[in-house]
Amino acid sequence: METVPFWFACAGLLAFLVSVTLRTMMWLRMPIHVRWELYPVAHEGKRASYGGSYLEESEWWKKPREFSIWGEIRVMVPEILFLVALREHNRKLWYRSFPFHFGLYLITAGTVLMGGFALMGSQWESAEGFAGVLRMGIIVFGLAGLVLGLLGAAGLLHRRMTAPELKDFSAPADLFNLAVFVAVFSVALSGIVLLGVVEFFASLTGLIGQIVKLPFGHAEAQVPGIVGLSVVLMSLLLAYIPLTHMSHFIGKYFAYHSVRWNDAPNLKGSKQEKVIQEALGQPVSWSASHIAGDGKKNWVDVATTMPGEIKDR
Amino acid sequence: MFADFSRGDDCLFEINQKDQQPLPPPFDDIDEEPLFRRLTEEAKKKYVLLDDTIAVNIPKPETQEEEAQLVNSFLSGLRRLVSREDNWTFLEPLMISLEHCAKCQTCSEGCHIYEESGRHPYYRPSYRSEILRRIYFKYLKNSSTWVHGDIELNWKTVARLIELSYRCNLCRRCAQSCPIGVDNALLAREIRKVASQEMGIVPKELHDSGSMLQLKVGSSTGMNAIVARDNVEFIDEDTTDRTGIAVETPWDKEGADILLIHNAGEIMAWPENPGGFALLFSAAGLSWTMSSDLAAYDGINYGVWYDDFQFARTALLHLEAARKLKVKKIVIGECGHAHKALSVIADKVVTGDLNIPRESGINVLRDIVREGRVKFDKSRNDFPVTLHDPCNLVRLMGIVSPQREIIEAIVPKERFREMEPHGVENYCCGGGSGFAIMSGHNFAHWRHHVSGRRKLRQVLEAFQGEVMDMEHPKYVCAPCSNCKGQLRDIIAYYDAWERAGIYYGGLVELMVNAMVDAQPGYIDWEWH
Numbered sequence A: 001m002e003t004v005p006f007w008f009a010c011a012g013l014l015a016f017l018v019s020v021t022l023r024t025m026m027w028l029r030m031p032i033h034v035r036w037e038l039y040p041v042a043h044e045g046k047r048a049s050y051g052g053s054y055l056e057e058s059e060w061w062k063k064p065r066e067f068s069i070w071g072e073i074r075v076m077v078p079e080i081l082f083l084v085a086l087r088e089h090n091r092k093l094w095y096r097s098f099p100f101h102f103g104l105y106l107i108t109a110g111t112v113l114m115g116g117f118a119l120m121g122s123q124w125e126s127a128e129g130f131a132g133v134l135r136m137g138i139i140v141f142g143l144a145g146l147v148l149g150l151l152g153a154a155g156l157l158h159r160r161m162t163a164p165e166l167k168d169f170s171a172p173a174d175l176f177n178l179a180v181f182v183a184v185f186s187v188a189l190s191g192i193v194l195l196g197v198v199e200f201f202a203s204l205t206g207l208i209g210q211i212v213k214l215p216f217g218h219a220e221a222q223v224p225g226i227v228g229l230s231v232v233l234m235s236l237l238l239a240y241i242p243l244t245h246m247s248h249f250i251g252k253y254f255a256y257h258s259v260r261w262n263d264a265p266n267l268k269g270s271k272q273e274k275v276i277q278e279a280l281g282q283p284v285s286w287s288a289s290h291i292a293g294d295g296k297k298n299w300v301d302v303a304t305t306m307p308g309e310i311k312d313r
Numbered sequence B: 001m002f003a004d005f006s007r008g009d010d011c012l013f014e015i016n017q018k019d020q021q022p023l024p025p026p027f028d029d030i031d032e033e034p035l036f037r038r039l040t041e042e043a044k045k046k047y048v049l050l051d052d053t054i055a056v057n058i059p060k061p062e063t064q065e066e067e068a069q070l071v072n073s074f075l076s077g078l079r080r081l082v083s084r085e086d087n088w089t090f091l092e093p094l095m096i097s098l099e100h101c102a103k104c105q106t107c108s109e110g111c112h113i114y115e116e117s118g119r120h121p122y123y124r125p126s127y128r129s130e131i132l133r134r135i136y137f138k139y140l141k142n143s144s145t146w147v148h149g150d151i152e153l154n155w156k157t158v159a160r161l162i163e164l165s166y167r168c169n170l171c172r173r174c175a176q177s178c179p180i181g182v183d184n185a186l187l188a189r190e191i192r193k194v195a196s197q198e199m200g201i202v203p204k205e206l207h208d209s210g211s212m213l214q215l216k217v218g219s220s221t222g223m224n225a226i227v228a229r230d231n232v233e234f235i236d237e238d239t240t241d242r243t244g245i246a247v248e249t250p251w252d253k254e255g256a257d258i259l260l261i262h263n264a265g266e267i268m269a270w271p272e273n274p275g276g277f278a279l280l281f282s283a284a285g286l287s288w289t290m291s292s293d294l295a296a297y298d299g300i301n302y303g304v305w306y307d308d309f310q311f312a313r314t315a316l317l318h319l320e321a322a323r324k325l326k327v328k329k330i331v332i333g334e335c336g337h338a339h340k341a342l343s344v345i346a347d348k349v350v351t352g353d354l355n356i357p358r359e360s361g362i363n364v365l366r367d368i369v370r371e372g373r374v375k376f377d378k379s380r381n382d383f384p385v386t387l388h389d390p391c392n393l394v395r396l397m398g399i400v401s402p403q404r405e406i407i408e409a410i411v412p413k414e415r416f417r418e419m420e421p422h423g424v425e426n427y428c429c430g431g432g433s434g435f436a437i438m439s440g441h442n443f444a445h446w447r448h449h450v451s452g453r454r455k456l457r458q459v460l461e462a463f464q465g466e467v468m469d470m471e472h473p474k475y476v477c478a479p480c481s482n483c484k485g486q487l488r489d490i491i492a493y494y495d496a497w498e499r500a501g502i503y504y505g506g507l508v509e510l511m512v513n514a515m516v517d518a519q520p521g522y523i524d525w526e527w528h
């Protein structure tokens, strides 16, 4: 019975990793698509500041393309950490969404620190030096993360239930998901209130330590009931997130890198040309009369003829 | 509001002018604005109704079979839309946008149609997307409505959704503000694709008298090659008369460096634009030609707004003409959607020797200025000028600075003022995605009162502080044929030339007007 939280945590983490991997692979396996970039494109170097592109260059195809990875990082990091687009365009929601997301990041960071602390082999009570800093980090990140997460989730839930433009568009699951976050964070915070913040994170660190050491030994984690309950709930949540639209943290990467910022030109003789040729060889079955796809004609056939009206050109 | 969408026979809502924000002076009295013309009773009886206007003309089904046909063909189109073979062109962006909306409504604040309608909830960018999303999850994926929300799918839902996909300019301003990267414009276009590619439902201006006419005759204007050449010859003569410089457009010149493709609407409606190009290209000593091959003298490609196959067919004709003439590159005249179609979207559709480089005409004009190949005298453009950024050219292609560099060289600094916002954050003219050429029923009124209102507001704001009358002419520079069409219509509708001295035109006109070697007065300030 004592090891239930431990196994839940292992299973939750595993389920999360498997789902995230599968979902990432799904996006990676998507066929090539036509260009649909949207400016500003962050890797355009100096031009990115006003939204310009290499297409502003005369005879751009004869010149080397500037690709600033630093430009991407400069946009991506603040976007991920501070939700810049939301802050700029929807401040009311940002006040709720930012603490929610930042809380999640802090909880994740705190958990990583717990793993690191355990791997160092330090004892919670006697940790000194770097281990002492980690211990402090665990407490601060963990506590701040839970508080911010709870405030954000509750704020989002309240707004979603009251603002007509959000309420009208919400499915029951959207409310349920936020309510689950509120519940899970509340349970964890009540654990902190009941046990004291140090004791709570000490036992949690012990349990996380068992997980990271799992490849090297067996599990013996025993934690107080309230910590166990928090761990079970968090683990269920972890497994659940990628199954919902909250997997947008994966989709967003592809939205930016594969669509918005994907301005790679198809140069003559490039690898891309081969992929495009294959795509153009696929069958078409759209059935409007000006296409008359029959599942046999391919894209090239359809694009170079007009059923009945214009003969083969 | 999702349940209502599938119910009732009437319009779901009407535009109430009282809900709209007044325009800046001298149009700030909303009671003095022209009245929005309502749909006729006859139209209301005959066609599927969504709001106060009709773009697509879907007849109300008369039998249950017809009703079922609408639903079934929509669903079969939706199946093809999510298939790797039938929709490889857009599958990934489509699925990202279908699966990841957080329903936060941030996109609404970016949309001029939503805002200028008086913030009508049915015009939220995410509303039509959410209907499509709910249909997809409920009827294709059999997912729980508890998770994805409910929608009833009947012929009204289908027909209204198609109609609603034509209440979006596809300007993608909303996509810029989405914190996740969801693209409601893309979803609107995908709905249009299902309607066209599977159901054969498209506004006739875009298909029958648009892309089809271009593929059959050579141009959506109806001009065949002989007529186009005659007209251009006439334009050359006129340009020669007006500027005092002999101009002759070369046709079908094999081995020229440049194949220049205009939107043929310019030849018909704004001849001073192709005339200006011919003059500047010749004066700069460029090696160039136009082509009289099928569709190659008309750069329009309406497929970008509704149909991937019509798009590909047209783009291939353009490229084929360039291959035949063995030119080094295609240069695209002042037409935003032609730019995006041929430069960006066609990029992933052509291979081998059809993969001929394409470049913006604005770059070429910028190089003419930069290299000093033609001399300009700014003082000839001594009037207030503002610049409209066509979405296709700017937000969707990143061509932002060349037009500004040109303006800096040909307009006195103190006479130029940017619209706010501008560049990649610009607002659509209101004619985007085909609207500029659509005027059935009272659709033009909808364009003027709703989709084009933000641009008129921006133009008026840009010129505040100037004397607003015809004696003090002001120039809205719009380097795009469709945008010019929309600006022409809205300026005429609000009488903004007579009441505020607001005139419009392209970029080359402004250049030729400042050309030292040309006789002054290329811009004639005559309302045509």
Ligand code: SF4
Residues within 6 Å of the ligand: B100, B101, B102, B103, B104, B105, B106, B107, B108, B126, B177, B178, B179, B180, B181, B182, B183, B184
């Ligand atoms: S499209 Fe983007 S901005 Fe609009 S509601 Fe969805 S997530 Fe929010």
Ligand code: SF4
Residues within 6 Å of the ligand: B110, B111, B112, B113, B114, B124, B125, B167, B168, B169, B170, B171, B172, B173, B174, B175, B184, B185, B428
């Ligand atoms: S693409 Fe433009 S017109 Fe369409 S919903 Fe978005 S902002 Fe509005």
